[in-house]
Amino acid sequence: MFQRRLGYCFTVSQRLGRALTHRSYTAEAAEDTGDYETLEFLGDAVLGLILGTYLYERYPHCNEGQLSQMRSRLVSEISLAGLARQIDLGDFLLLGRGEESSGGRQKDSLLAAALEAVLAALYLDAGLQRAQEAFLSCFAEAIKRRLASPQGQDYKGLLQQKGLGAFGCVPTYQTVREEGPPHQKTFHVRLSLTPEYDCIGIGPSKKAAGQDAAEQLLRLLRQHDI
Incomplete structure (x- = not known):
């Protein structure tokens, strides 16, 4: 179901499974299958490259400072959490009981991190070009709206x-x-x-x-x- 929303079918399903696993879940599981924290690190870099390329090509007349300013709005925690909610990412996360009971599926920080992890898993599974295509296919319109009305305020x-x-x-x-x-x-x-x-x-x-x-x-x- 989630892969359908993402528009990509993983060749190695374990990559997606890890990207959707919070450390609270692995702490309670009998077997440590890994969580998304290191994938989040990689996903942050992949996201920066994808958005940097997108902005460079879409706004060729902007200077470095202006492009950096736009990118910073797009990679904020609030912005990424909004994208994650667009594909109902929180519904597919594996959380520990404590995190589940405290509303973890709706936490901005958790959703933003998980989205970066999913992007990293996609990058590892299919390469940068396919990751870029899938990401922009899902979120290009949301990105345009975000740039047109920062944070909706x-x-x-x-x-x-x-x-x-x-x-x-x-x-x-x-x-x-x-x-x-x-x-x-x-x-x-x-x-x-x-x-x-x-x-x-x-x-x-x-x-x-x-x-x-x-x-x-x-x-x-x-x-x-x-």
Whole structure:
């Protein structure tokens, strides 16, 4: 069932079994068949390469910093857990009794780690190209939505409230650059709150770029305890 959702049938089923096994399960099992922790390590690297390639090819006009910023949004724990839920990954995990009773199947940290482990198992079973094809076949649309609306939160609205409360003013947004062909544009939006606080956001639409800029500035304000 899970392989059908993933769109790939493993030639070595033990690889997938290990990728779906949490250490709490092996701790209680009579025989140690291994868990997904080392696969998670490998999966993190495979995921970085797949997403790096995807972003490099989709946004050729973006610089290194901009691409890194987009990738960091995609590999966050919340983002990966959301992808895992899309294919009901939690339903197929092998968990120990304690982890099961504490709601482990819905924990973001556990789901994100398991997704990376599954990707590593797929890579070991079929190679990078097939792993990339399967991953993007499952998640390309979700990735596009994530880039268009980071974490699904209204960062512009949150920043407006913060600006009024802390500085007595609201942020302004200005589109400073558009790049790429009409069907695949990248927008750069400058956000200004005060002379000391401004930044530029990027995204596949003006709205997404504005959200990205607002997210950046909110993070900066938090760092400054504002």
